[in-house]
Amino acid sequence: MFVQVHDGNGGDGCVAFHRELFKPYGPPSGGNGGRGGDVYILPTPHLTTLSSVLVRPRAQHGGAGQGTWQNGKNAPPLIIRVPLGTIVRELPADDPRRSKNEYEAEAEALHGLSPQERRAKMREKRWRHYPEYADDNAQREDFKHAERVLFAQERERRHMRRLRSENPIFLDLDKPEEAAEAADPNAPLGHRRVEPMGHLVARGGAGGLGNPAFLAPTNRSPKWATRGAEGERVSLSLELKLLADIGLVGMPNAGKSTLLRALTGGRARTEVAGYAFTTLNPIVAVVRVAEDGSFDGDAEGVIHDNTQVEEAHERALLDSGAFADTLTRNQLRAVEGAIEDPFAALEAFRFTVADNPGLIERASANVGLGHAFLRSMERSHALAYVVDLSAPDPWDELRVLQAELEQYKPGMSAQARMVVANKADLLAGGEGASQEEVEAAREKLRRLQAFVAEEMRVPVLDAAGAVVGERPLDVVPISAKHSMNLKRVVRLMRTYVEEARERKAASS
Ligand SMILES: Nc1nc2c(ncn2[C@@H]2O[C@H](COP(=O)(O)OP(=O)(O)OP(=O)(O)O)[C@@H](O)[C@H]2O)c(=O)[nH]1
Numbered sequence: 001m002f003v004q005v006h007d008g009n010g011g012d013g014c015v016a017f018h019r020e021l022f023k024p025y026g027p028p029s030g031g032n033g034g035r036g037g038d039v040y041i042l043p044t045p046h047l048t049t050l051s052s053v054l055v056r057p058r059a060q061h062g063g064a065g066q067g068t069w070q071n072g073k074n075a076p077p078l079i080i081r082v083p084l085g086t087i088v089r090e091l092p093a094d095d096p097r098r099s100k101n102e103y104e105a106e107a108e109a110l111h112g113l114s115p116q117e118r119r120a121k122m123r124e125k126r127w128r129h130y131p132e133y134a135d136d137n138a139q140r141e142d143f144k145h146a147e148r149v150l151f152a153q154e155r156e157r158r159h160m161r162r163l164r165s166e167n168p169i170f171l172d173l174d175k176p177e178e179a180a181e182a183a184d185p186n187a188p189l190g191h192r193r194v195e196p197m198g199h200l201v202a203r204g205g206a207g208g209l210g211n212p213a214f215l216a217p218t219n220r221s222p223k224w225a226t227r228g229a230e231g232e233r234v235s236l237s238l239e240l241k242l243l244a245d246i247g248l249v250g251m252p253n254a255g256k257s258t259l260l261r262a263l264t265g266g267r268a269r270t271e272v273a274g275y276a277f278t279t280l281n282p283i284v285a286v287v288r289v290a291e292d293g294s295f296d297g298d299a300e301g302v303i304h305d306n307t308q309v310e311e312a313h314e315r316a317l318l319d320s321g322a323f324a325d326t327l328t329r330n331q332l333r334a335v336e337g338a339i340e341d342p343f344a345a346l347e348a349f350r351f352t353v354a355d356n357p358g359l360i361e362r363a364s365a366n367v368g369l370g371h372a373f374l375r376s377m378e379r380s381h382a383l384a385y386v387v388d389l390s391a392p393d394p395w396d397e398l399r400v401l402q403a404e405l406e407q408y409k410p411g412m413s414a415q416a417r418m419v420v421a422n423k424a425d426l427l428a429g430g431e432g433a434s435q436e437e438v439e440a441a442r443e444k445l446r447r448l449q450a451f452v453a454e455e456m457r458v459p460v461l462d463a464a465g466a467v468v469g470e471r472p473l474d475v476v477p478i479s480a481k482h483s484m485n486l487k488r489v490v491r492l493m494r495t496y497v498e499e500a501r502e503r504k505a506a507s508s
């Protein structure tokens with residue numbers, strides 16, 4: 001989502017003179033304006049979506065200064081809370097989705113005016129005058145001097161702003177902010193810790209100066225004050241990295257999407273087709289498991305074909321009138337005893353699995369779909385490699401996948417837990433397979449297991465997250481299309497998720 005952050009403007013300075021009995025001409029006494037509110041971004045574990053983030057968050061303005069040297073209030077900071085796993089980026093200047101910043105907005109407002117009008121407008125925006133003194137002030141030498149000083153300061157601010165935009169904001173907010181210990185050990189009870197504010201993304205405008213600031217030997221009663229500066233405006237893009245318990249990693253066409261559909265009984269809305277890069281964006285679905293290890297939608301032998309084939313089949317059924325007598329959901333609800341969700345009573349455990357686009361060699365060099373989508377896998381508790389067992393050398397695929405994960409983020413392949421050897425049905429599947437074919441398939445699987453045992457070892461962690469040993473990945477031959485041997489996949493995935501959750505609970 002895109003957000004334009006708008007900081008609070010500074011409060012205006014005040015022009016006033018002190019009045020007291022028997023003191024007809026008191027000194028200037030206008031207070032300064034308060035600072036506008038800053039905007040912070042704070043990652044918090046209490047949110048899971050970006051839906052509560054406003055599109056145009058705006059911090060409060062500083063309070064205006066008042067007579068008798070009363071300064072305006074500083075505005076409180078605005079804290080934008082985002083879920084953990086959010087990536088915050090500042091949109092670059094050439095991005096069409098970016099909104100104007102404060103300088104561009106002013107330039108636009110002044111566009112097409114004559115030089116005099118422009119000057120008047122700019123003065124109007126920057127100065128406050130004692131009633132009816134505006135013209136008189138404009139004639140004074142010391143006002144002109146003050147104006148030059150103000151413009152010089154403004155130029156400097158603008159320069160700093162330009163320097164800052166050369167390295168735009170980039171925040172990868174994975175960890176919650178810790179409350180810091182208060183500096184003062186004698187702070188009153190309940191104030192020992194300073195609540196974290198998060199990351200500053202835009203600064204509020206400075207407050208204006210009251211008229212005492214313009215006292216000079218030549219002018220004992222300055223009749224002007226400055227207005228508050230405008231707050232920064234920053235356009236940000238917020239992206240939430242997906243969070244799934246298990247991420248599927250595999251080459252295009254390995255059958256990742258088919259596997260996800262099979263694990264969810266076809267509920268997962270992910271495309272399956274016989275060409276590379278069918279899946280373009282990560283998709284997360286929930287897998288529900290019963291106590292006996294069966295899962296929702298589990299049916300040995302149900303075929304999960306290409307989605308187009310399935311849709312055509314369904315359309316043909318619809319056209320032939322096969323669904324004509326089916327009850328609607330509301331009618332079903334009215335039928336006594338009809339259970340909405342037959343699996344709900346059985347469900348004992350659930351976890352989420354993410355289907356990802358295919359990963360290929362040199363994805364890190366932006367070949368194929370690149371590897372930007374790996375970002376959303378970083379946060380998975382465990383990764384499962386999906387390889388096509390019917391390919392001539394499935395172990396080569398594994399080697400590439402592992403190397404690409406390491407390329408993307410060193411240490412990421414240690415998150416892998418299992419190898420799912422898919423399309424086992426193509427090797428000696430079916431009834432009429434000869435003895436040799438079955439033997440060849442077994443041999444291939446053994447070779448894959450030997451390769452994994454040899455080269456793909458991952459650290460074993462104990463409940464506290466410390467490394468206690470090493471083990472090879474689990475290898476499970478399956479057929480996603482024909483829903484074969486999926487129970488074993490689900491059982492293993494469940495143990496990984498449980499272990500990871502225990503570790504997480506222990507660490508927090
Ligand atoms: N015979 C057989 N075919 C399968 C099996 N699993 C998947 N397929 C087929 O393989 C093709 C690719 O499957 P997908 O699930 O789209 O593969 P993917 O890994 O998601 O591919 P991308 O999204 O392109 O990365 C489809 O035509 C599936 O029908 C299987 O177990 N056996």
Ligand SMILES: [Mg+2]
Pocket residue numbers: 256257258271272278279355356357
């Ligand atoms: Mg796919």
